[in-house]
Amino acid sequence: MIKLNNVSVRYGKNQVLSNINLEINEGENLIILGPNGSGKTTLLKTIMGLIHFEGEIEIDGKNINSFSRSEIARYISYVPQIFTTPFSFTVKEFVSMGLYRKKRDYWDEEKDVEEALKMTNIYDLKDKYINKISGGELQKCLIARALVQDSIFIAMDEPMSHLDVKAVLEISSIVASLSSQGKGIVIISHDVNIIKNLNGNILLLKNGNISFLGKEENPDFVSSLERVFEVKVHKNDDIYYFTKL
Ligand code: ADP
Numbered sequence: 001m002i003k004l005n006n007v008s009v010r011y012g013k014n015q016v017l018s019n020i021n022l023e024i025n026e027g028e029n030l031i032i033l034g035p036n037g038s039g040k041t042t043l044l045k046t047i048m049g050l051i052h053f054e055g056e057i058e059i060d061g062k063n064i065n066s067f068s069r070s071e072i073a074r075y076i077s078y079v080p081q082i083f084t085t086p087f088s089f090t091v092k093e094f095v096s097m098g099l100y101r102k103k104r105d106y107w108d109e110e111k112d113v114e115e116a117l118k119m120t121n122i123y124d125l126k127d128k129y130i131n132k133i134s135g136g137e138l139q140k141c142l143i144a145r146a147l148v149q150d151s152i153f154i155a156m157d158e159p160m161s162h163l164d165v166k167a168v169l170e171i172s173s174i175v176a177s178l179s180s181q182g183k184g185i186v187i188i189s190h191d192v193n194i195i196k197n198l199n200g201n202i203l204l205l206k207n208g209n210i211s212f213l214g215k216e217e218n219p220d221f222v223s224s225l226e227r228v229f230e231v232k233v234h235k236n237d238d239i240y241y242f243t244k245l
Contacts, residue, residue, distance in 0.1 A: 001025050002047060002075075002153060002184070007055035009042055009208075016042045017208040019055070026152055026184045029175070029200025033192060035229055039208040040188045044155050047186060048076050077146035079156040081188075083138065085131065092117065092126040094141055098148030116147040120174055136167030143174060153184040161190060172197035192225065192240045204228045 002024040009017040016039045024030050024047070032040050045051045049064050049072045057064040059075050067075075077098070089097075096113050117123040120140040125133060130141055139159055146154050156175070160168045168191075176198055179185050187198065195202055195216050204212035204224050212224035225233050231242040 001058075001060060003056075003058045004047070005056040005058070007046060007053050007057060009039075009046055009051055009053045015208060017046065017053070020210060022203070022210070022213070024153065024184050024186055027179055027182045029179045029185045029187065029198050030203060031195055031198060031200050032186065032188045032203045032205060033190075033225075033228075034205035034211075038205040038228075040205055041157055042208075043205065044157055044186060044188060048072065048078060048155055073149065073151065075151055076153045076155055077149040077151040079139075079142045079146050079154060079159050081157040081159070081161055083142055088129045088131060090127050091122060091130055091133065091137075091141055094130045095122075095126075095144040095148055098145040098150075112148050112150070113144075116144040119147060119177075120144040121170065134167075136163045136170070139163060139167070139171060140174070143171070147178075151183075153186065154178065156185065156187040158188050158190060160194070169197065196238065 004020050004022040007017060007020040008015065020043065032043065034040050042051060046053050047057065049057070049067065049069070059067065059072075064072065092113060095116055096109065098116070099109055099112065114123070117126055120143050122137060122140045122144060125137060130138060133141070143159070159175075160171055163171065172194065175185055175187065179200070185200070201214065202212065202216060202221065203210060206228045211228045212218075212221060214221065222233050229242065230245060232245055234241050234243065
């Protein structure tokens with residue numbers, strides 16, 4: 001479990017996160033939603049120990065400040081929003097890079113990489129160059145690399161933001177299968193309807209404060225959504241859409 005107790009973050013004089021209290025469990029999805037600038041990426045980076053914070057973060061009951069970077073990497077892997085590289089790695093080489101975060105004794109390179117490629121449906125692409133594949137395929141490579149890292153938690157920063165609807169559905173079902181296999185997923189999304197594809201806890205952030213934390217079924221969810229995004233929320237055929245207040 002990752003536990004945040006009264007976590008606050010400041011960039012200079014700018015308070016970006018205020019007194020965040022949160023538990024992230026293995027086998028669960030935590031979906032972080034909120035307007036631009038509300039602190040979503042900062043929260044994700046703080047959970048990964050990348051940003052100085054006040055308060056306390058515990059991983060499995062131990063203070064995160066007592067972990068080295070490579071120890072944190074054994075707990076949490078990261079799937080970034082945008083990834084570009086000028087280098088021509090093959091898909092297989094790129095996915096293999098996740099192994100460097102693992103302890104050498106546990107390496108079983110071929111098997112681990114092959115499993116991750118198959119799980120993310122990119123096995124047939126393994127010899128292609130990553131700068132010659134589509135955005136959706138690259139996103140699957142990033143997820144496969146995180147899988148090879150074999151961490152307990154995976155933090156994803158808007159992994160579906162540049163993808164077409166079919167790729168969004170495919171990646172959603174890969175992510176859903178990860179949590180059902182016991183991984184803890186923390187995922188930022190700009191699309192509220194992701195909660196239809198990914199069952200989990202929803203965290204609504206506004207100005208660095210938690211405005212809502214709970215399930216979609218919670219009677220406060222829609223009013224919180226309206227308050228956080230400053231829109232009127234409608235639901236049709238189980239899909240949320242928005243109009244101006
Ligand atoms: P979100 O992911 O919700 O769009 P961010 O966490 O990226 O929000 O940013 C939250 C606030 O912190 C914004 O006001 C942003 O301008 C500011 N911010 C983000 N990164 C930095 C930084 N490295 N230095 C200073 N301010 C930053």
